[in-house]
Amino acid sequence: MTSLAFDSVSVRYGDRAALAEFSDTVKPGEWLCLIGPNGAGKSSLLRAVAGVVKHAGEVRVDGTSLRFRSAKRRAQLIAYVPQTPVLPDDMSVREYVVLGRNPFIPHFGQETKHDWDIVDDVLKRLDLGDFAQRHLGTLSGGERQRVVIARAIAQEAPILLLDEPTSALDIGHQQQALELVDRLRREHGLTVVSAMHDLTLAGLYSDRLCLLHQGYRVATGTAAEVLRPETLAEFYGVSARVHHEPDGTVVVIPFRANDAGGRR
Amino acid sequence: MDTVQAPSPAKGIIPARWWLPVAVATACAALLLGVMVGPAGPTWWRVPLALLDRLPLVTIDSGVTPREWIIIWEIRMPRVVLAALVGSTLALSGASYQGVFRNPLVDPYLLGVAAGAGLGATVVFTLNRAGTSSWIIDPLPLSAFLGGLVAVVLTYFVGTAFGGRRSSATLVLAGVAVTALATAVQTFVLQRNTDVIRQVYSWILGRLSTASWDDVRLVIPYVLLSTVTLLIHRRLLDVMRVGEDEATALGTSVDRVRIIVVIAATLGTSAVVAVSGLIGFVGIIVPHAVRLLAGASYRTIIPLSIFAGAAFLVLADIPGRILQNPSETPIGVVTAFFGAPFFLLLLRTRQANR
Secondary structure (H helix, E strand, O other): OOOEEEEEEEEEEOOEEEEEEEEEEEOOOOEEEEEOOOOOOHHHHHHHHHOOOOOEEEEEEOOEEHHHOOHHHHHHHEEEEOOOOOOOOOOEHHHHHHHHHHHHOOOOOOOOHHHHHHHHHHHHHOOOHHHOOOEHHHOOHHHHHHHHHHHHHHOOOOEEEEEOOOOOOOHHHHHHHHHHHHHHHHHHOOEEEEEOOOHHHHHHHOOEEEEEEOOEEEEEEOHHHHOOHHHHHHHHOOOEEEEEOOOOOEEEEEOOHHHOOOOO | OOOOOOOOOOOOOOOHHHHHHHHHHHHHHHHHHHHHOOOOOOOOOHHHHHHHHHOOOOOOOOOOOHHHHHHHHHHHHHHHHHHHHHHHHHHHHHHHHHHHOOOOOOOOOOOOHHHHHHHHHHHHHHOOHHHHHHOOOOHHHHHHHHHHHHHHHHHHHHHHHHHOOOOHHHHHHHHHHHHHHHHHHHHHHHHOOHHHHHHHHHHHOOOHHHOOHHHHHHHHHHHHHHHHHHHHOHHHHHHHOOOHHHHHHOOOOHHHHHHHHHHHHHHHHHHHHHHHOOOOOHHHHHHHHHHHHHOOOHHHHHHHHHHHHHHHHHHHHHHHHHOOOOOOOOHHHHHHHHHHHHHHHHHHHHHHHO
16 A cells, blocks of 8 residues: 655646645545635645646655656556546547556557456446446446546556546435445555545545645544534635534534524 | 436447458559559559569469550559558548547648648749759658648647637637648749749649659658557557546656657658648548547547548549549549538537537
């Protein structure tokens, strides 16, 4: 299993600082969930780790800085599922998932039988076997999300980054997708960093939450530690009750401000 | 929403693995047909016999006279081979530009590459073409390449500066502007060198009719280099289909792939433009026809376009040779006749898909 350490990671878009001096260490096999309002810097952090945007500071995988890694080597270590993946309508599921093998194929090479075997195995394990020849344009939202996760799994990287993996899904498919990630994480010993908006689900699935606000890390810890009404009010500007279930689940329930305490 | 009706799996008209043999066979048949027909020369069925006769260890009495053999070998053969090389290169370049710019509407002509290459070639024509005949490396394709490369770089930067990377129409519009500019400069150069106007204009309209083995020899190194490079990149063109960010996250050096593919496609296009003149629409018709028939993966499109492009241009060259005998319809007119309606159809289906 693989650790991921951030040392003063900053991301700027032109004049605007999207992420400032972020430091943290994700333990091997841990699931860290980034939360925070829109524009807090969650996506920027994930994009920096994936190598999509330039960043200052260091990102270390098992102690070695990514700065000295080629794009290919980085992709062998880190699989990235973006917030809105590009899914070409006329590409088949199998053709799409094999793109995850790209980091292992030389620039001038083609996929080997080994690569296709891995793809078919991943498709089977994610119950996508029957979909192999389907075109991406014909899939439903839940199926699309599973296909994107399948591509990331085919990448066989020890670190998985998920940017809003459930934002386009209904409650049932949200649960399915997160259960799938959790199952894969345990099977493969993955280290997971995700950005999520649904605070209850974030607390339910991750080991640790990290709250970002305007590019700064403002709180980190377990769901019970981070998801407090006063914290949520301060950083999200939301009026919410936090309910603790007997099994430890932390449930965030928004309420109408002008109705405070009136409804029970 | 999992209840969305599942359409039948992406099954083609024929099994996927048959497409390449079919394309190769079509190209070979087109080549043979191209050699068999023509206004002068032997009866058509004697031609294959005469060709077989030339093979080692085969002796067939084909009844072809030596004079007729010269027509077959020195006039028809180089023309057909050149048409095949030009067609395959234009189709392959078109498919590659479409992949690397993630834009199904571009081809060597719409990007301004052909016009730029034409300008580069015109400059060589005006600067004492006879004087360059003794050079070891003919400057014509190289000058065309330079012109084509400047044009495509200009189109790309103008197109992305004003439209952003996602706008496919802006790139085409920028290509149209660059084409207009290159054509204007070309006209200006020609007006100042009226002695070569006839030569250049017959070349602009597609000059396969005067093809010789020299032309074939001239383009073959460039065509081979370009074809091999683009074939090697067919898998990476599929990776580019998911966009710049994701291709990067998958470990691809997007800029490097883009530069190599654009240079290779431009080199091939420029070389064939330098010998054949401006033959439009091949680079858009052929890859799209292949895409419709055999699927949208560049792993399939790239190799199939090579053979389909060769077959298409060899066949398109045939009516031009026999319709208006003894004068000829330029091949650029024939391809435009089929290509323009096809392009409009393509625009229409894309609009409908929005």
